[in-house]
Structure formats: C-alpha cells, structure tokens
Amino acid sequence: MIIGVPSEVKEDENRVGLTPAGVGALLEEGHRVLLQNGAGKSSGFDDKQYISLGAQICKTAQEVWLKSELIVKVKEPISSEWEGMRKGQILFTYLHMAASKELTEAIIDSSVVALAYETVGQANGELPLLTPMSEVAGRMSVQAGTRFLEMDKGGSGILLGGVPGVAAGKVVIIGGGTVGMNAAIIAAGLGARVVVLDSSLSRLRYLDRVMPQNVEHLYSTREAVKQEICDADLVIGAVLLPGAKAPRVLYQEDLKTMREGSVLVDVSVDQGGCFETIHPTSHSDPVYCIDGIVHYGVTNIPGIVPRTSTPALTNSTLPYISAIAGKGWEQACREDLSLRAGLNSVDGSLTYRAIADNFGIEHVDPEILLGVNV
Helix, strand or coil, rough: CEEEEECCCCCCCCCCCCCHHHHHHHHHHEEEEEEEEECHHHHCHHHHHHHHHCCCCCCCCCHHHHCEEECCCCCCCCHHHHHHHCCCEEEEECHHHCCCHHHHHHHHHHHHHHEHEEEEEECCCCCCHHHHHHHHHHHHHHHHHHHHHCCCHHHCCCCCEEECCCCCCCCEECCCCCCHHHHHHHHHHHCEEEEEECCCHHHHHHHHHHHHCCHHHHHHHCCHHHHCCCCCCCCECCCCCCCCCCCCCEEHHHHHHCCCCEEEHHHHHHHCCCCCCCEECCCCCCCCEEECCEECCCCHHHHHHEEEEEEEEHHHHHHHHHHHHHHHHHHHHCCHHHCCEEEEEECCCCCCCHHHHHHHCECCCCHHHCCCCC
C-alpha cells in the first residue's frame, strides 16, 4: 500500500505522523511511504533520515494526498486539506469530529474512509492511541497552569508548591482518567494541594491506592465542583466521552466564585471543551481572560513537545497502520474490534454513533457495513 505522511498545517503543530523508525518498519513490510518535504523537521527528523530508509520525498502536500492510498497524520485535516480527501482513500489521524460540524460534513462529502485515533478502543475501555497524548497533555496542563499563574502573564502570582511557612497552591482536576491522573502526578510532585473529582467510584478507589498523600479524591457532583473551585488556583478540565462532545462541568456563573487570577486549563477543548467559557486557542496565543479568570484553551497541547510526543504516538499507532496497510481497512477492522471502533465515516456515511447523534445525522452500524455479527 502507498502510505502518505503530509506535513502538519494546524497552527503551532510540530509533530509528524511517523518517525523514521516507523517508516522503516512499514518499508520492510513491502509498503511505499511518501513523505512531504520537511515534515519531520520540527520533531527532530530530517529528510535524509527518511530517505536513507527508502522513503520517497514529495515537494508538496498535494502530491502526497494525490498519490497515497492511506494518509497518516497527527491532527484533523483543516479546510485547506479537505480537497485532498477522496473516495476510497483511508485517513488515519486524530479527528475530533464531534467538535466540528464543518469537518464532519467535509469528511462525509469526500467519501473518505476515516479512522480516528481517539476512538480506537479496547474491550476493557482503554484508548491505546489517545493514551500517550493524554499522558503528555495531562502533564503539560500543570506546566501551562504554573506558567500562567505568574503575575506578569495575568495570573494571581501563586507558586503552586509554596515554600516553608507559606501554604502551597491548590489544584482542582475534574476527571480522573489518563489526563487527570498525569496532571495529578505532576501537581503533587510540585508540592501543591491536589483535588481530583471523578464520577466513577472504582476509579477513585484506584487513584486513592496509587496517588501521593497530597492528592485528595472526591466524588464529582455539581455541588462538589462548585465548592472546590472557590479557593482553587488552577482548575484542569480532564473530562472525556470517547468520540463525543465533552460534557459541561463548569459554567460562566462559576467564575464569579473563583479568585481573580486563577487559571483554567481545559484539556478537552479539542472535543468542544468541558468549561462553558472555553474556546480554542493556540500555542502562539494561548490564553484570554473572562471575569478575571485566565483561560488556556490550546487544542494541540502535545504539539509543542514533538520530540517526546511524536515517538510516543508512533509507538502506539504503528501496529494499527501496519494492519490497515497489510490487510486493507475492511479486513483489519473485521479482525480487530478495537480498530473497528476507530471507524468514524465510510463512503459518506457516519459509522460512529456519538458523532451522528451530536449532529442529528443518520448512523450506519459499522458491523453491518463490514458484515460481522449479523
């Protein structure tokens, strides 16, 4: 199969779809790999590294899209890339379609076979292609919050870890999944007072067993959230419904109860955000202020640390890319339930129910489409 890796064009996105090692593995399996000129540069990989393994370099993104049967990316295609998508082509990337009706319509109109990293899911509930970037985003959410708590950046001037004789800052994390757990690890390591809220008692019990003593675990209710944010210095939104729009957990009216200069970091912003007042921002212009509260809404948090996040992503995606390229998307999805869960759209039909329901569009069962379990 001909596999194409275009450069990422989303603002401040420095990752690339495949490392040289990943490309080498696919070439050994007999596939062709087309890489856009300079696509790996920001991740620390120059064209020579790819060429030495046998990859072909294309001068333009248009050439990659035109010649490739399978497109491997990091972020969802933006409007300038939509014309490259075509019927019969396979697109494998983070899509976050529930956050954008325009993107959803473009994918439907193109009739591309769209598989989303974020909905590839195992029977135990794990999301193997979302997990590595959630780990990065969770850890960086505290890093970002710490930076914007500095007074010259609009924050209240709090050092989260405090010093002897002065109380540490308070971090409230809404959601105890991969993002929330990794955020808690970093915040606790800094010496902050940390509160994690989650609506799963089994998850709270697990976190209580493995997290440091300066992390408190509370059952998440509307009243609990309102109570905990009142004296919080940093609030991190880490709520996820796989493939669906993120549920609201914090509203504009709540901002009036918070201390001026506190910081909100919404990691779920690429799925629409779990804070009512959040909107997407970029690494070059990451924050804005509403009612005295600093909002951080960067949609591609791991994109700023590509030398960590690109290898971590390829480590996870490569087995799935190999299966799709080697067996074709239909057979690969028939054999692998987790990959089948990644199907979001096929030939103009939405195959992921949460996205279809979100926009009121007809849903086609992927198992019927593939002829399995019927």
